[in-house]
Amino acid sequence: MSRAGGTVVPQVELGQAEVAREKRRLVPRRVARLFSNPLAGVFAALVLIFVASCFLSPYFLTPFNMLIVSRALAFVGMVTIAQALLMIMGELDLSLGAIGGLCGVLGGIMMVELGWDPFLAFGLCLLFGVLFGLVNGLLVTVLGLNSLVVTIGMAGVYSGLNLVITRGLAITGIPDSIGFLGKGVYLGVPMPFVITLVLLALLTVVTQKTPFGRYVYALGNSTAAARMLGIPVGRIRVACFMIAGFCASLAGMLMVARLGTAQPSIGEIWVMPSIAGSVIGGVATTGGIGSLLGAIVGAAIIGVIQNIIVLFGVAPYWQSVVSGAIVVLAISFDAVSRRYIKKE
Template structure:
């Protein structure tokens, strides 16, 4: 007779039975993405209840398509943030890739798909340059990328003189405007990129190295991880994804606007933070960051659907973002209080 069968389990070892609501909160709080998912569900539910125009096929398509551009930049920025870095030139890289694409396709008459490929390479190259300067000169990424944003933004103006390039070939406008079974193509591109990057981050040694470097770069170096190479690779990835967003936006607008990317700097950082990515590095995931971008996208949508005054829009959206960020912390505090 085994000991297990003769000795009954101590009552104290049984997990306490929680009321259903508290159990749900407990499960969400136990999941790294619990806070952002809960906030998303609440905001989504409230939007459905408050606006008859929110839960329509057309509106969902709008949200999905708008999310695609900012979401791509958010993926790259979140990887950098997990690494303990920031790139404030991602918007400028996206804008530069867009106008260079326009120049190649329209002014130089290059094949649109070849132009697209070259722009993606250029975006990756810009990111790699950022990474190389940061690692080789041992500069702070925040400071360096502020300067590089000026360089890429200035190159954009030099190339365009501030004037949009029109006449983008219809071959590639499908990438920005098209639908596949009712789903916007840019959104599908976002999902594919997110799946690839999430796989790398969560299922490969490179991903583990990124978390290790973000947690403690010195310890990572002592373990033999090629810290600088991984940092440069992450910057290249962020540049590549920003360029992809820029090219998709050109395909969406049908013109290469010099202003593309102007609003892609702070939004992705806010989205990543809402999605649980720590600004200090080592914590979070691209999936959470994109969920944060979804929250921001819904807030921007409902602000317009509700007809909120343009002068109050920033106050309202900022307030909701603060509430969303606070939700996770409040839920954890609630559980911890009960545990004591």
Template structure:
């Protein structure tokens, strides 16, 4: 009996997603159409990919507030590279490397100077955002080649290309977190950092790796965002860090570390995507949408907390 109840609560995010999906299918005739669903996928892909990285960070007991700013920085630099003749591939690679570099910076700063990640990434948020505005003069990067839109808007065998990118990233992150030593240590560090140190685990190295992966995934997301907007926006990604953290938390991630999963995060991100899309379709005031998402976050964490209290002790 205990086991079954536990399972139901664990499945709660998934069940919520299904219910939400069914509700919207009935409530709006425009919801269950290929056009609308692929637009949901495209809209959520960016948050989704960033949330994958954030899952690793949160499982390790850390937090990354700088992902929105990294998104803007990487997207701006990546598109500038394309415009200045590096080619689309070169530009995408540049964007990816920018993300990786910022992730490394976050990881190295937290581990070497031993500043809490909340503070470090609050700092790099400001630095990355400021540098982006300086480099771009505050103006969007325009003049991107038409083909660049394929990344964000194209389809491959009838499937939105971003969905394939997302699945690819999700599978890799899943394997990393659940099947590799890196993932194992990520959970261990998040669950009990002291015990991890005492077990001889090179905690600093693995912490840096976690932030680096998160940064790189944000780099990928930045180029998708740029491709969808067909500009490099220095102001892109404002407030994304909160959406990304929310996706992880709705999916069962614990901000004290040691808990969280890739599947949970994907579900969390899609719940938020459907809430936004459904509100649009049903004509709900966009200001109210924010309040709804806020309520969902609190409800998700409250239910998860209730589950843990019930089964501890």
């Protein structure tokens, strides 16, 4: 029992009041914890842009348009996952689009001109993507070259080989047996998008729950410190480039299955959105910060913006202007915010 103002207040009531006060204190703490999550801001931005797009165009939320948006996001999303992984490690690969295009062309030749089994050709092209990633990784690791410079050059090599092989002409007659991988729908969701989600889930587990993932973040924070800790820096770096090559080749082959032709232009527009999406999603250009999920959400923001531009009937040239502006703004914002955080 306790006396308060001349009256007797049971201890039970005092305890209940204290519990109520504690619950009221927990609410702002939970809200603060939510907004301190790096993904909260980018998710909120995606929701706001999505809702605004619904009001801006009556055609945006139609099932047909949602299929278009999700299918387009799937191909860019695979490359974004690869780019985000490399950026977390502190590297970049500007040849991923060219790798996807070259693997698509090689797959078309195997299936159409050589008559090989479509699924065998599909699998071999995924291995080619891993091989091209291995080449990039070895050039960066063994020779100590800058990944940005190296992959610009290798993008020219892969694109050039693409044109030499095809002479700039599309390879038609892709077998229908693999068409469902690019055109099919599973539970109302395009198959490429389903495959992207599976890829995202697998690599998220790898980066967040395994020693390999911790090593990737360690390299992004400080390569010198990672070496001092005994982390196999070279092998981790090469492995990440190989994973990126796999993701790019998978996107290229799924696009071939989607179109029914192996076009030399496949992958040309994938690289810049992959960088912008990663930065918008919270992946630092300096490495060591960010997540693959955030990168995909960033890519989704770009995809929704591009889709609403198309629905407004804006010329394709202006679409390129907007995409380029998003890249510049995203990287500029990242640089300014990192500088501010460092100063603090």
